[in-house]
Amino acid sequence: MTATVSLSHRFADLLPEMAVPVRAADAPDPRLVVLDEAVAADLGLDAGWLRSDEGLGLLTGTRVPDGARPVAQAYAGHQFGGFARLGDGRALLLGELRDRDGRLRDLHLKGSGRTPFARGGDGLAALGPMLREVVISESMHALGIPTTRALAVVVTGRAVQREQPLPGAVLARVASSHLRVGSVQFARATDDRGLLERVVALAIERHHPEAEGALGLYRAVIAAQADLIARWMLVGFVHGVMNTDNMTLSGETIDYGPCAFLDAYDPATVFSSIDHDGRYAYRNQPGIAMWNLARLGEALLPLLADDEPTAIERATEALHGFGPRYEAALAAGHRAKLGLAHAPSADVDPLVAEVLGLMEAARVDHTRFWRDLAEAARGDAEAVRGVVLDLPALDAWLDRWRALGPDAAAMDAVNPLHIPRNHLVDEALRAAETDANLEPLHRLLEAVRSPYVAVPGLEAYAAAAPDAGPFVTYCGT
Structure with a gap:
């Protein structure tokens, strides 16, 4: 060696x-x-x-x-x-x-x-x-x-x-590490306080050096995960298996098993073949993240206070910070996606809620719609017409949105053109596994490594997905 x-x-x-x-x-x-x-x-x-x-x-x-x-x-x-x-x-x-x-x-x-x-x-x-x-x-x-x-x-x-x-x-x-909520749960399950303290100390050292003690670590993980889940939601990413052993203390996304990106915008979307009840559906991800973080708080209780009622009170207070942090990150992201980062949230938030409702009713292509909306900001309303069922509602929405002065260039910088579309991922993986043909894989990688900028010759990778019915993913274990 x-x-x-x-x-x-x-x-x-x-x-x-x-x-x-x-x-x-x-x-x-x-x-x-x-x-x-x-x-x-x-x-x-x-x-x-x-x-x-x-x-x-x-x-x-x-x-x-x-x-x-x-x-x-x-x-x-x-x-x-x-x-x-x-x-x-x-x-x-x-x-x-x-x-x-x-x-x-x-x-x-x-x-x-x-x-x-x-x-x-x-x-x-x-x-x-x-x-x-x-x-x-x-x-x-x-x-x-x-x-x-x-x-x-x-x-x-x-x-x-x-x-x-x-x-x-x-x-x-x-x-950054493979420390996860489940690492803390394991230490707590051993009833070894010393082990629990060492897991916390290593997590602080590796990821959150500014955190003071177990409560500081808990707050830092809550903040990191709130920001992460908001980012998932903004690009239509569905993890598929948000077990506590798949939630890192660093705030990194880990374990890409039955994951996928939305094609048609439907908050109830489930991709995983084993998620029969929709526990980890797209719309459920923020709630599941908070549930997982509650389990982290339970595991940390012995280090949060000398008596359990005080420890529970501190953990509960910290966990209540998840919702406002997540909502603020999501709202800021949506303002950016609409090209209205400069506009007052009171003017923009109702537009966000309304356009998401239109998108869901029409099951529009999530990625393509946001990207085409920038063309509407440049004056081409036809870029998004025809994909939303209620055209009068869309026209009225477009008028109110344009009145706020959306920045089309800023929209292009946050709304991806290329994501790993499900049919393209399947095509690349089948070619690699069955024919030892890596060309589709390399072309797909070239596209997704340039998410915001068109790549000559890769126009098909920016096209909306074909309507091929429900897409199913598997763990691959």
């Missing part, structure tokens, strides 16, 4: 009760499929070396630097409302690296083989779901939404059996 790669193991050192040493499964014939050279450079990793046998060994976890201590992380979580002790069943934290700004970043693998937390699973991953995480996380990053990043995807040379044999793959991803 080259001496230029040095992985620290701060998580394993400080939280040994939550770190189980595990070796990655063999990768008999590893081949690089995707490498984000910008992410590699940010971590001080040489892209050429990552393509070598030694580099592929790092990216699959089969050859790690001397002194590295790969571990599967233990955590707990409420999954669809039910509490369970969990952990990385098919993932490894290889260790931490310093990026070029001096920040500590986790280097983490998915699909690296069974761990003690696998619960009967094979611990492996198919190529398609790992590429989905690449596409969606790249889009989120380009949109300015806090997210984990994909460093690389490597096919292992081993088939994984799902409904049919599929190419096995390992995703190497980077995160």
Whole structure:
């Protein structure tokens, strides 16, 4: 192993009760499929070396630097409302690296083989779901939404059996950390106050150094998550599996399983094949975030006060800050999307509520409508006519909106032209998995990495989605 790669193991050192040493499964014939050279450079990793046998060994976890201590992380979580002790069943934290700004970043693998937390699973991953995480996380990053990043995807040379044999793959991803609400829940469930204190201390050190104690951390996580969920809602992102083990303490989006972006605007939209009751529907995401944060508050209670009633009072008061923070972030985002960041909220907020109602009634394409609205600001009302059923209501709305002087250029800067549209993601993943054809994937990545600016030759990636009926996503485990 080259001496230029040095992985620290701060998580394993400080939280040994939550770190189980595990070796990655063999990768008999590893081949690089995707490498984000910008992410590699940010971590001080040489892209050429990552393509070598030694580099592929790092990216699959089969050859790690001397002194590295790969571990599967233990955590707990409420999954669809039910509490369970969990952990990385098919993932490894290889260790931490310093990026070029001096920040500590986790280097983490998915699909690296069974761990003690696998619960009967094979611990492996198919190529398609790992590429989905690449596409969606790249889009989120380009949109300015806090997210984990994909460093690389490597096919292992081993088939994984799902409904049919599929190419096995390992995703190497980077995160500010993998501490999550479920990490705190795990520590609380052990009844070990010292462990709970160490989890809180590490989260403050890694993510919220300005926070004072457990209550300060709780307030900081609430604020970060309120801002994050507002950003999701503004671009029509549906996470699909907002369990507490998928909510980070950093405020980054994590675990792109059955996620997707809205095509037709319908707040009741559910994409996940396992979300039968719509718990994680688009419109429910703010409420679920608050529910998850309430579980975080419960886990932190022993550190919030010496007596439980006072601790509950402090946690409740802090949690009440989520709603105003979220609503303020959402309202500011909508004002920007309408090109009215300069206008008084009292004038703009009624317009927002009315246009969302029109969009829902007509089931317009969410992304395309906001983008075309900028053309209406430039005088082309036909850009949005025909997609809303009640034209008189739309015309009246357009008149009131234009009277406030919308800034079309500002709208173009916040309303994306390119998102990972569901049919395009499916097309790219099928081509990669079944035909080893990566061209659709690379074209899609080129588009989503330029969310606000048209790319010559990629006009199809900015078009509204075809009306192909309900879209369903799967966890891909």
